[in-house]
């Protein structure tokens with residue numbers, strides 16, 4: 001299909017991508033083989049000869065042997081936790097949080113910045129063009145996002161460990177971050193981020209929801225992530241996380257990004273489907289911790305927008321395409337049949353659904369969308385043959401056989417951040433050397449610092 005926004009001869013465009021196989025979730029494999037970018041938007045999709053006859057491009061990308069996909073959206077992560085890759089790998093639930101919060105208490109702003117730079121580099125390398133992040137020292141993450149050219153929805157984690165006297169200060173810090181970044185960078189969307197219902201006081205949850213409503217900010221928190229949380233919530237409130245949040249009025253007139261959404265009852269689902277709730281499911285990370293396998297089919301059947309995240313690098317790689325493959329396999333395992341979720345649905349979850357959750361006009365290859373897209377190198381042994389037509393294997397090959405390592409070129413907001421695997425906005429060598437130094441100091445300090453007494457770190 002050819003979309004046209006103008007008919008003047010030889011218009012200027014900033015970037016013309018030619019000879020591509022264009023693939024997105026709404027259309028599957030497009031008939032068109034070229035796309036045209038002006039500023040930070042895709043302005044037209046069509047046949048290469050046609051677009052080349054009408055546009056004079058500043059830059060051209062020859063996408064022969066490449067598939068163009070919308071940029072991947074990592075809908076839940078803690079990007080600076082690259083510092084903690086492989087840390088606390090042997091614990092889950094309370095044990096994991098105690099270990100993580102101990103080492104996180106040692107973090108300074110520069111650690112968070114360096115960790116975020118490394119995480120941004122990893123995501124660009126793997127075709128993630130936008131992400132939703134939850135962490136402390138969030139100004140430093142924003143600084144890394146600004147510098148590396150990625151897009152992000154950022155929330156400064158608000159956490160009072162159910163100590164209501166701390167709620168006011170935490171809320172103020174979360175709001176101050178959002179105010180500082182609202183309208184400051186066109187690639188940064190601030191959000192409000194209470195950590196979770198089981199780690200925050202009711203006062204903090206209620207006030208955060210009220211401030212989100214008042215300021216038209218979306219909320220991002222962990223929801224129903226494991227059996228430990230479920231047990232704790234039943235002990236404290238006599239009900240589930242979702243019902244408790246509903247009773248607090250948390251969902252009323254708010255857009256909520258719920259990370260994990262793993263342990264949900266039928267009643268929980270009925271509540272969530274009535275609200276502007278988006279599930280950011282991190283399948284591989286939760287399987288890695290032994291928390292369970294999210295049933296994505298069940299969430300989708302309940303009418304909930306489901307998007308994919310990686311969680312922090314302590315739990316999983318930031319390679320969302322690799323995570324999408326695991327999500328695909330896990331659904332087949334769970335439902336006892338192949339293609340329990342079609343590859344095209346998985347692609348939707350990894351692209352358009354995340355964009356929808358964050359209210360970003362991206363995730364699709366169409367005129368008017370932000371120019372956030374990636375080129376996947378299919379000219380490789382593990383991605384051939386590539387068959388078109390009625391028996392097309394293109395989507396299966398992308399979801400089941402590709403990983404982020406196959407991403408060759410990345411464009412965000414119309415700017416090329418990686419070209420033919422060359423990183424253009426980050427000096428990866430320098431960033432990894434800094435990450436190594438910062439991580440070594442933190443790990444050694446954490447090993448020397450006293451173990452928290454039971455109840456110290458956790459509610």
Ligand SMILES: [Zn+2]
Pocket residue numbers: 076077078134222259311312
């Ligand atoms: Zn998380």
